[in-house]
Amino acid sequence: MxxxxxxxxxxxxxxxxxxxxxxxxxxxxxxxxxxxxxxxxxxxxxxxxxxxxxxxxxxxxxxxxxxxxxxxxxxxxxxxxxxxxxxxxxxxxxxxxxxxxxxxxxxxxxxxxxxxxxxxxxxxxxxxxxxTGFTPMSEILDNYDYEVSFLGSLYKSTYPYIMEKLDNYHKGYLEGIMTSQRLIYGSYFVLELLEDQESELRAINEMTGFDLSPGQLSYSMASYMTYIDRVSLLSLMSNRFKTALVTGAIEDEKKMMPDLTVLPKIDYYTEMPDFFRKSKVNLNPPFRAVWSAIPQRALDIMGSGGFLLSGYTDELSYYFENGKDLVLYDSIEDAVEKASFYTKNDVVRENIRKSGMIKTHEEFxxxxxxxxxxxxxxx
CATH class of the missing domain: 3.40.50.2000 (Glycogen Phosphorylase B;)
Incomplete structure (x- = not known):
């Protein structure tokens, strides 16, 4: 070749x-x-x-x-x-x-x-x-800009437009599915459920005038759940810690979370690694349909020398040791509790940060x- x-x-x-x-x-x-x-x-x-x-x-x-x-x-x-x-x-x-x-x-x-x-x-x-392709950083940091940070999209969804056209029964049907799914990390059952319930999807399409496949409706619901997860997480974090969000323009969310520092997008290669290094805790709330994979953002954080606090996925748990290379959470409340611990315990956090960085650069x-x-x- x-x-x-x-x-x-x-x-x-x-x-x-x-x-x-x-x-x-x-x-x-x-x-x-x-x-x-x-x-x-x-x-x-x-x-x-x-x-x-x-x-x-x-x-x-x-x-x-x-x-x-x-x-x-x-x-x-x-x-x-x-x-x-x-x-x-x-x-x-x-x-x-x-x-x-x-x-x-x-x-x-x-x-x-x-x-x-x-x-x-x-x-x-x-x-x-x-x-990951970023240069590892070995020195211990002591000049952090933020206690907690998140770099990524909040995932605006088409789901609210779908919901507007539904009757109360089908609104409740979809809301019930999402409420159950949001309690579970490491598994995603929404798509399979929609595929099995053909009559419900047919009724939803008739009411909305759309022609949604199970995959399209599942993606819309996953996007909406991800949005709710991330807004909830950032709202709770910003009430307790000096918290930053790097994303596009989100004026409505700024009003909802006045204590959150919202920053414009930064360059992937020249600015992002330093941002991760200067945050005590870097969040990775996965897209809701991602239950198995290791997201790129998780590798970016660890590869840059940042400390990773991530929602649970099967492969993150398989390739990395929880509490040694990274820290995984299985609910919004669990994430807040763990952020509180690791922002205060510098030595423990530093050991995890270094271990995650080393493993990422050896195996990824x-x-x-x-x-x-x-x-x-x-x-």
């Missing part, structure tokens, strides 16, 4: 780390950015651009962050290997169209998602956790991940 094209459709931050790692393996790497199609399955303009670019050189493979049916189709017609590595979960795919193309190598960072597609009969899916490097990809593609 000599030459690859990194096709940047979705503008993910990790592209630079991935490209650098391919180059370290001795490959010639070409990067090209394209517009993100509104229809991820069909876009004649994008397909023509890709056909022209992919055929202009003898690329050994085309690479994208997240799977693209359009890229897969073009690669299939040109007989070029196509490698994708997921960054988001669940995968935002309305069908399995093109996924079984023989030129595909689909690497999935969420073991639960990987097993789902594997059990559907796909032989070209592979489990590959995410990685881009070099190792890219080596695994190349090894599988060439085998």
């Amino acid at each position: 000599k030459s690859i094209l990194i096709c940047n459709l979705y503008k993910h931050y990790t592209i630079k780390h991935i490209a650098d790692s391919f180059k370290e393996m001795g490959l010639k790497v070409i990067e090209k950015s394209y517009f993100t199609p509104k229809d991820m399955y069909h876009d004649e303009k994008l397909e023509e651009m890709l056909r022209k670019d992919f055929g202009s050189q003898n690329y050994d493979l085309i690479f994208t962050v997240n799977y693209s049916p359009i890229v897969s189709g073009v690669c299939y017609r040109l007989n070029i290997k196509y490698v994708s590595w997921t960054y988001d979960t669940p995968m935002d795919l309305s069908s399995m169209e093109t996924m079984d193309n023989p030129n595909n190598y689909i690497f999935i960072f969420d073991r639960g998602e990987y097993l789902k597609y594997k059990n559907m009969g796909l032989d070209n899916v592979y489990y590959l956790p995410l990685a 490097t881009y070099k190792d991940r890219i080596y695994s990809i190349i090894n599988i593609v060439e085998s």
Whole structure:
């Protein structure tokens, strides 16, 4: 393998780390950015651009962050290997169209998602956790800017618009599902429940005038639960600790949480690592549909040398030791209680921070991940 094209459709931050790692393996790497199609399955303009670019050189493979049916189709017609590595979960795919193309190598960072597609009969899916590419920091910090911080989206959802059109029974039906789900970490049952209750989903679609699939309604509900989780968490934290949120404009939430410091977005490579290092406790409340995977943000925090307080996921618990490498919580109240303890106990927090950083840099490097990809593609 000599030459690859990194096709940047979705503008993910990790592209630079991935490209650098391919180059370290001795490959010639070409990067090209394209517009993100509104229809991820069909876009004649994008397909023509890709056909022209992919055929202009003898690329050994085309690479994208997240799977693209359009890229897969073009690669299939040109007989070029196509490698994708997921960054988001669940995968935002309305069908399995093109996924079984023989030129595909689909690497999935969420073991639960990987097993789902594997059990559907796909032989070209592979489990590959995410990685970190930040320089480790060994010195002990004593000049913190914040006691608690969170960098990320609050996930505004379409769910309130759906709820407006429902009768009281179906409002209560969906609210009951979400109330039960919010009590549970390490499992996500909403999608399976909606798939089993076809008559309820049909009634919801009739009332709203939408044509929602179980996956689409599940995603909307997961986004809304994530929003409620994160606002609740930040509200309680900011009432007790010096707390910062780095995100986009959220004027309504500023009014709701007057004690919260809201900061504008910062640069992923030059500013984010320092922000994590200068917060005593860095929060990672996972997206509600993420029950298995290790989120990129968790690795970013530990890889930068920050202390991680995260909602429980199966893979965080499997790869890292709770209370030694990181700290996991299983409710909003548990998170607040643990933040109170670790903001006050500097030595304990410092030991966990260093252990998490060391393990992340030993076991979650881009070099190792890219080596695994190349090894599988060439085998």
